[in-house]
Amino acid sequence: GQQLNQSPQSMFIQEGEDVSMNCTSSSIFNTWLWYKQDPGEGPVLLIALYKAGELTSNGRLTAQFGITRKDSFLNISASIPSDVGIYFCAGYPVGGSNYKLTFGKGTLLTVNP
Amino acid sequence: GAVVSQHPSRVICKSGTSVKIECRSLDFQATTMFWYRQFPKQSLMLMATSNEGSKATYEQGVEKDKFLINHASLTLSTLTVTSAHPEDSSFYICSASPTITEAFFGQGTRLTVV
Numbered sequence: 001g002q003q004l005n006q007s008p009q010s011m012f013i014q015e016g017e018d019v020s021m022n023c024t025s026s027s028i029f030n031t032w033l034w035y036k037q038d039p040g041e042g043p044v045l046l047i048a049l050y051k052a053g054e055l056t057s058n059g060r061l062t063a064q065f066g067i068t069r070k071d072s073f074l075n076i077s078a079s080i081p082s083d084v085g086i087y088f089c090a091g092y093p094v095g096g097s098n099y100k101l102t103f104g105k106g107t108l109l110t111v112n113p
Numbered sequence: 114g115a116v117v118s119q120h121p122s123r124v125i126c127k128s129g130t131s132v133k134i135e136c137r138s139l140d141f142q143a144t145t146m147f148w149y150r151q152f153p154k155q156s157l158m159l160m161a162t163s164n165e166g167s168k169a170t171y172e173q174g175v176e177k178d179k180f181l182i183n184h185a186s187l188t189l190s191t192l193t194v195t196s197a198h199p200e201d202s203s204f205y206i207c208s209a210s211p212t213i214t215e216a217f218f219g220q221g222t223r224l225t226v227v
Contacts, residue, residue, distance in 0.1 A: 003156075031214050042206045042218035043157070045114055050214060088156065092213070097162075099145050099210050105156045 006089050006104030013079055014112050021107040022073040023089035031092040032072040033101070034063050038085045046087075047074070069094075079111045115141050115211045119219025126197055126226055134192045134222045136163075136207030142187035143209035147216070148180070151204040160205075163190040197226040 004023045013019055023032070031050055035043035047058050049065035049072060056063055063074045072091070076083055089104040096102065116139040126132045136146055144165045149157040161182055162170040169182035179201075181193040190209075194201055206221045 033215060035218075040204075040221065040223065042117075042119065042208075042221040045215060045217060048215050090216075099213060099216070100147070100159070100162065101208075101216055103156045108154075 004089055004091065004102055004104035006107060008107060009105070010108040010110070012110045012112065015079060015081060017079055019076040019079055019083075019109060020073060021087060021089075022071060023091075023104045024071040025091070025093070025102075026070065028069040028094045029072075029091040029102075030069070030094050032063070032065050033090045034061075034072070034074045035088045035090060036085045037088060037106075043088055076109075079109075081111050081113050084109055084111050114215075115139075115209070115217045117207065117209050117217045117219045119207050119222055121222060122220055123223045124225070126224070128198055128226055129196055131193055131195045132197055132224060134194075134205055134207075134224075136190045136192070136209070136219050138188045138209045138211075141209075141211035143190075143211070144187060146184060146190040146207055146209045148182065148190075148192050149206045149208065151206060151221075157206060160192075163192075165190075194224065197224070199226045202226045 006023045034046045037043040047063040054065040060077045086106045090101045118137045120135045146163040148160045160175045163182045163184040165184045171177045184190040207219045208216045210216045
């Protein structure tokens, strides 16, 4: 099935640094969702975006719905060790099946204290 | 956000036996739930869509007789891995959506078949 192009695949950063990751698609999306998954757990919803150009924050996290509706990015500011995990972008493509999400392959974030 | 509870979180079973995994939406009703499988260091792979009151819809390549899905109520879907074999060992995750604009996931179930 369709997949989102998520990059980078992995990141190694120092505590305190800012992080940016993004997702792109050849198709138009009407919703973008960003999740974090800790080892052995299910994904947890971080931010949901519903309109082109929308910029939404959740604490140190900020995400934007791209103007073209084909991309989204997630920024994490002043990273801390507990930010470690896998971050997934996901979305509902226009014309896709109801409720059926399309996922990126994930960004593995490692934060060195 | 909405709460989706999955049980058990870990299960070990013998080869040839069946295992049932439950997925509950605790604070909303869900006519549709989804079951995913996740291999190490990979993204979630959709296995099937669970539909309340009707048959599940399986993704291409997923054996419906191996992975039985029952969605008997608006808050409960179950996935039964029948005649489990070591290659069925994996991390299984369910999700449900209170609206068409977001999805919430269960905690996942680590299945180990020995």
